[in-house]
Amino acid sequence: EAGVAQSPRYKIIEKRQSVAFWCNPISGHATLYWYQQILGQGPKLLIQFQNNGVVDDSQLPKDRFSAERLKGVDSTLKIQPAKLEDSAVYLCASSPDGESPLHFGNGTRLTVT
Amino acid sequence: SQQGEEDPQALSIQEGENATMNCSYKTSINNLQWYRQNSGRGLVHLILIRSNEREKHSGRLRVTLDTSKKSSSLLITASRAADTASYFCATTGNTGKLIFGQGTTLQVKP
Numbered sequence: 001e002a003g004v005a006q007s008p009r010y011k012i013i014e015k016r017q018s019v020a021f022w023c024n025p026i027s028g029h030a031t032l033y034w035y036q037q038i039l040g041q042g043p044k045l046l047i048q049f050q051n052n053g054v055v056d057d058s059q060l061p062k063d064r065f066s067a068e069r070l071k072g073v074d075s076t077l078k079i080q081p082a083k084l085e086d087s088a089v090y091l092c093a094s095s096p097d098g099e100s101p102l103h104f105g106n107g108t109r110l111t112v113t
Numbered sequence: 114s115q116q117g118e119e120d121p122q123a124l125s126i127q128e129g130e131n132a133t134m135n136c137s138y139k140t141s142i143n144n145l146q147w148y149r150q151n152s153g154r155g156l157v158h159l160i161l162i163r164s165n166e167r168e169k170h171s172g173r174l175r176v177t178l179d180t181s182k183k184s185s186s187l188l189i190t191a192s193r194a195a196d197t198a199s200y201f202c203a204t205t206g207n208t209g210k211l212i213f214g215q216g217t218t219l220q221v222k223p
Contacts, residue, residue: 104155
């Protein structure tokens with residue numbers, strides 16, 4: 001089966017600019033996750049979708065971050081405006097049902113200058 | 114917030130030796146998972162152990178879970194250079210949210 005696809009692979013922007021990341025999960029996976037991984041740390045959950053509904057977004061900085069999963073398939077994560085501390089790898093993951101182990105994409109490395 | 118804390122933060126061994134990583138967590142869990150992350154890549158699931166299990170094996174991997182001590186260990190036997198990676202434990206509690214620890218960086222020297 002094809003894995004979780006993410007794009008772009010790398011992105012460099014200046015602070016206060018906006019950026020968007022795209023994720024296409026494994027076909028048939030109902031649950032989709034966005035994680036933020038700062039260098040040297042473990043991934044931190046930003047938002048979890050079940051189909052096209054939000055299950056958990058308690059750690060999403062909603063004043064600047066937004067995410068959507070229209071039609072319950074692929075998803076977009078947006079940051080507007082970006083801050084220096086947003087520099088991190090943004091990982092997308094999917095799971096068949098929210099209880100099975102996660103399948104991760106290779107991430108988007110964001111650098112904010 | 115991070116739930117699990119791995120120990121040690123970094124580990125360097127020779128090929129053929131065993132590597133042991135430990136994970137401690139704070140609240141009650143439904144299951145605990147271990148993931149591997151190669152440099153510049155996403156995480157790959159290795160093994161899942163449920164709260165009512167004490168030990169699980171998968172190939173060269175052995176995971177133990179002690180819920181009374183809120184801790185788990187991952188043992189990689191007969192390590193290979195290809196095992197060089199970061200290893201993360203992750204726990205699922207009653208909220209269903211999967212929370213990762215800070216990770217252990219393993220270097221296996223050929």
